[in-house]
Amino acid sequence: MEATATRSKKVNAKPAKLGRDVQARLxxxxxxxxxxxVNQGVPERFSDLINRLDSSGKKDSQ
Amino acid sequence: xxxxxxxxKAVLAAVPSLxxxxxxxxxxxxxxxxxxxxxxxxxxxxxxxFQPGTNMSAWLFTILRNHFRSxxxxxxxxxxxxxxxxxxxxxxxxxxxxxxxxxxxxxxxxQLPADQREALILVGASGFSYExxxxxCGCAVGTIKSRVNRARTRLAExxxxxxxxxxxxxxxxRAVLASGGE
Numbered sequence: 001m002e003a004t005a006t007r008s009k010k011v012n013a014k015p016a017k018l019g020r021d022v023q024a025r026l027x028x029x030x031x032x033x034x035x036x037x038v039n040q041g042v043p044e045r046f047s048d049l050i051n052r053l054d055s056s057g058k059k060d061s062q
Numbered sequence: 063x064x065x066x067x068x069x070x071k072a073v074l075a076a077v078p079s080l081x082x083x084x085x086x087x088x089x090x091x092x093x094x095x096x097x098x099x100x101x102x103x104x105x106x107x108x109x110x111x112f113q114p115g116t117n118m119s120a121w122l123f124t125i126l127r128n129h130f131r132s133x134x135x136x137x138x139x140x141x142x143x144x145x146x147x148x149x150x151x152x153x154x155x156x157x158x159x160x161x162x163x164x165x166x167x168x169x170x171x172x173q174l175p176a177d178q179r180e181a182l183i184l185v186g187a188s189g190f191s192y193e194x195x196x197x198x199c200g201c202a203v204g205t206i207k208s209r210v211n212r213a214r215t216r217l218a219e220x221x222x223x224x225x226x227x228x229x230x231x232x233x234x235x236r237a238v239l240a241s242g243g244e
Contacts, residue, residue: 018214018215018218022218022223023214025223026186026214026217026218026223027186029164029167030167030171030182030183030186030187031186031187032164033164033167033168033171033187034082034086034183034187034188035082035187036082036164037078037081037082037085038078038079038081038082039078040078040081041078042074042077042078043077043081043095045095045099046074046077046098046099046102047074047077049099049102049103050070050073050074050102050106053065053103053106054065054070054106
């Protein structure tokens with residue numbers, strides 16, 4: 001089960017400390033990318049699903 | 063059972079962020095939406111085990127993450143394969159300093175080890191605390207911290223970013239503004 005994909009590949013260089021400015025930029029990019037999706041709101045598919053399950057009161061198990 | 067109105071609202075409110083997290087895990091919108099759907103079905107079927115007053119988002123993220131780990135891992139091999147191809151074609155132009163495009167950023171993110179990627183997203187984008195992220199991933203807080211650090215370092219390497227200037231401040235600002243608001 002535990003597919004411990006132990007990759008013997010090791011990074012030799014010890015992680016250099018990133019400057020605050022670089023970290024801030026990376027964070028900005030990351031959030032911009034993430035928020036692109038968040039700003040799409042709740043697709044109908046999911047609001048329908050939640051409402052349907054809520055009103056039927058039962059899980060329609062397959 | 064009929065859901066408490068506040069619970070229903072909390073679930074709905076968590077969906078946009080759940081999707082963003084799912085997409086970052088799967089790297090594919092359709093698959094991510096299936097993952098979100100399966101997560102919601104599981105969550106709602108087990109809504110009794112949600113403890114009122116605790117963080118609904120964190121609860122849903124945990125379910126999604128565990129489901130992804132168990133079900134989607136098998137399929138990842140194919141994805142990684144195609145991502146590898148994709149990444150290689152992008153690698154041919156490392157001299158494009160001045161701006162880092164979303165697509166490039168996405169590709170770099172996709173190359174991170176799964177543990178590091180999810181930690182970075184949870185803390186850096188979803189807005190969870192280190193403690194919450196540790197709870198979601200079922201590991202120690204210190205582990206999350208070191209994963210986030212390694213993820214940032216690796217991202218900077220992949221993107222050939224050594225200082226903030228490499229991002230091209232104007233481009234970045236424009237990209238953020240363009241995607242962020244009207």
